[in-house]
Amino acid sequence: MAVEPKKKINQSQLQWKTYASKLVEALRHVRKRNGNSSKISPSRQIRETADRTLAIAAKGRTRWSRAILASRRSTTLKKVKRAGLYRLRKPAHTKLVRATKRSSENKTPAIERRVLALGRLIPGGRKMGLPVLLEEAGDYISALEIQVKAMRAIAELIGSAQPSDRQEMQ
Amino acid sequence: MDSLPESSTSIPFAQGVSEPFHFGEEIRGFSSENHLDSSSFTALLGLQSSEALVLLHPPISGQNISGKGNSGQNYSTVLNHGEVSTTLPANASLVERAAKYSVFATKAESDIAPGSFSIESNSGDTSGKFAGDSDSQSKEGSYVAVDDRTVTICSREKQTMKRKEADQLKAFERLLQVKAGTKKSKGDVENGRGAGSDENVTRSPEKPAYVHVRARRGQATDSHSLAERARREKINARMKLLQELVPGCNKISGTALVLDEIINHVQYLQRQVEFLSMRLAAVHPRVVDFNFDSFLSSEPFQPFSLGLTASNGVMAARAEEPAWSPVQVNGVQRPWPTATCANQYEGTHSFSVPQNPPPSLANSGTPSLRPNQLKMEL
Numbered sequence: 001m002a003v004e005p006k007k008k009i010n011q012s013q014l015q016w017k018t019y020a021s022k023l024v025e026a027l028r029h030v031r032k033r034n035g036n037s038s039k040i041s042p043s044r045q046i047r048e049t050a051d052r053t054l055a056i057a058a059k060g061r062t063r064w065s066r067a068i069l070a071s072r073r074s075t076t077l078k079k080v081k082r083a084g085l086y087r088l089r090k091p092a093h094t095k096l097v098r099a100t101k102r103s104s105e106n107k108t109p110a111i112e113r114r115v116l117a118l119g120r121l122i123p124g125g126r127k128m129g130l131p132v133l134l135e136e137a138g139d140y141i142s143a144l145e146i147q148v149k150a151m152r153a154i155a156e157l158i159g160s161a162q163p164s165d166r167q168e169m170q
Numbered sequence: 171m172d173s174l175p176e177s178s179t180s181i182p183f184a185q186g187v188s189e190p191f192h193f194g195e196e197i198r199g200f201s202s203e204n205h206l207d208s209s210s211f212t213a214l215l216g217l218q219s220s221e222a223l224v225l226l227h228p229p230i231s232g233q234n235i236s237g238k239g240n241s242g243q244n245y246s247t248v249l250n251h252g253e254v255s256t257t258l259p260a261n262a263s264l265v266e267r268a269a270k271y272s273v274f275a276t277k278a279e280s281d282i283a284p285g286s287f288s289i290e291s292n293s294g295d296t297s298g299k300f301a302g303d304s305d306s307q308s309k310e311g312s313y314v315a316v317d318d319r320t321v322t323i324c325s326r327e328k329q330t331m332k333r334k335e336a337d338q339l340k341a342f343e344r345l346l347q348v349k350a351g352t353k354k355s356k357g358d359v360e361n362g363r364g365a366g367s368d369e370n371v372t373r374s375p376e377k378p379a380y381v382h383v384r385a386r387r388g389q390a391t392d393s394h395s396l397a398e399r400a401r402r403e404k405i406n407a408r409m410k411l412l413q414e415l416v417p418g419c420n421k422i423s424g425t426a427l428v429l430d431e432i433i434n435h436v437q438y439l440q441r442q443v444e445f446l447s448m449r450l451a452a453v454h455p456r457v458v459d460f461n462f463d464s465f466l467s468s469e470p471f472q473p474f475s476l477g478l479t480a481s482n483g484v485m486a487a488r489a490e491e492p493a494w495s496p497v498q499v500n501g502v503q504r505p506w507p508t509a510t511c512a513n514q515y516e517g518t519h520s521f522s523v524p525q526n527p528p529p530s531l532a533n534s535g536t537p538s539l540r541p542n543q544l545k546m547e548l
Contacts, residue, residue, distance in 0.1 A: 027450075041451075042451035043444075043447045043448040043450075043451035043452075044447075045451070046447040046448075046450050046451050047443060047444060047447035050443060050447060051443075108426075110426050111425055111426050111429065114426060114429040114430060114433060115429065117433050118429060118432060118433050118436070121433060121436045121437065121440070122436070130405055131401065131404045131405050131408055134405065134408035134409060134411075134412055135408055135411075137412060137432060137436065138408070138411055138412050138415050140436070141412075141415055141416065141432075141435060141436060141439065142415065144436070144439035144440065144443065145439065147439075147443055148439060148442045148443060148446065151443065151446040151447065151450065152446055154450065155446055155449045155450050155453065158450070158453045159449075159453060
């Protein structure tokens, strides 16, 4: 039927459009607040705003969104420090820790490495166990897709406004 | 045009963004409020009594509870399309007990607004009939599995759930119970499976939170291996979901490669966000006025270029720093104040999603004239 696919399309459209509107609102707000000083580069600022808005849109149901909102105050410095820790920490150590669990080691080291890498990618993913991590990954991926769609739409909108402005100015 | 796949199934985030008025969302809202006291989900259910009544359909095999008294009531919320919320219990589940007694008594208070339902969980029971019922039940839509500290309510949307997702959900819930249990005794869990079992089925005592797992034929029944196997099953179920989500993962076999693909996909998406934020940052300071009415309105899908106003902020920026005027979200229109420009643009700042078509169309009509007007006036 024509009704159902339309409904589905509208639903998914509604998702990212809702997010887009929230994002624009947040961006304006941040712009307004940014009058005094900004230690962070503007692109990073926008990125963080977008991520936070995404997390807010998730309404805190998922762990990654809570992790994003919890780490709101963290500056880039903290992230650099954390990244350094990752490199320093021996992978063997974490393997050992996991292996001593009661269920013993059921993941090969190759898989374990990838699992850790995935945990690093997903905000707050270090502390999650594997099944939770996989679930969060699914949710996070769909959230990222919504984010990309909305941001691309906004960028195109703004981008298409530019040429006409320049024409006016001349 | 979009290279990314549309995935509108079974994602909690998606649900949250798009449908704020769904019942599930209200549950989430309550769950976030009652975060600490998980047993107060009963309060949630008390509040949602009428809706819960609607959701919980009448019993199939009438096992009504009585006198269960203060048995622990815990529910885990199940999202609309069969994905389980992240508040999974760490401790034992009482699903088995629920299956046996179909009890719906609260922990804290004895009176429940919805009254007593008979709860069919698909955790399996010792009776095959029950298993059969639970099998069909998952498609019909609502049951409550009693679990420690979490609420399981399958909403009626589950009726529209595909069989595959229903199976996944069942598998997941099965594993949920198994994961939660500390001690295991042999019981009947694998109802839907064809694998025979030659284990005895014993009942678990009521008080401790035992989980019943049926060992498959020829497999070890050691508690460790059982737990491991249950965990593996859960992980594999989730991996399958992820494989559907990430494009191109269906053909790949092997956990490591699939994980590679997933990681690549996440990195790719994050990089895209990074690029887009750079793009927005480059463009952002100069464009002040947006008219998002037409493209954000949900009813018809319109191309993006509609309704885009040429910004007078650009004009203002030449003279002074762009001043961002506060935006009113809900449909208030007012002329955009400009100090320097002679022309007054009428910008509509409302971009709430449900929008009346006439104003948006009117707005989209007039601003497109403005640039031409301005051009001529200049």
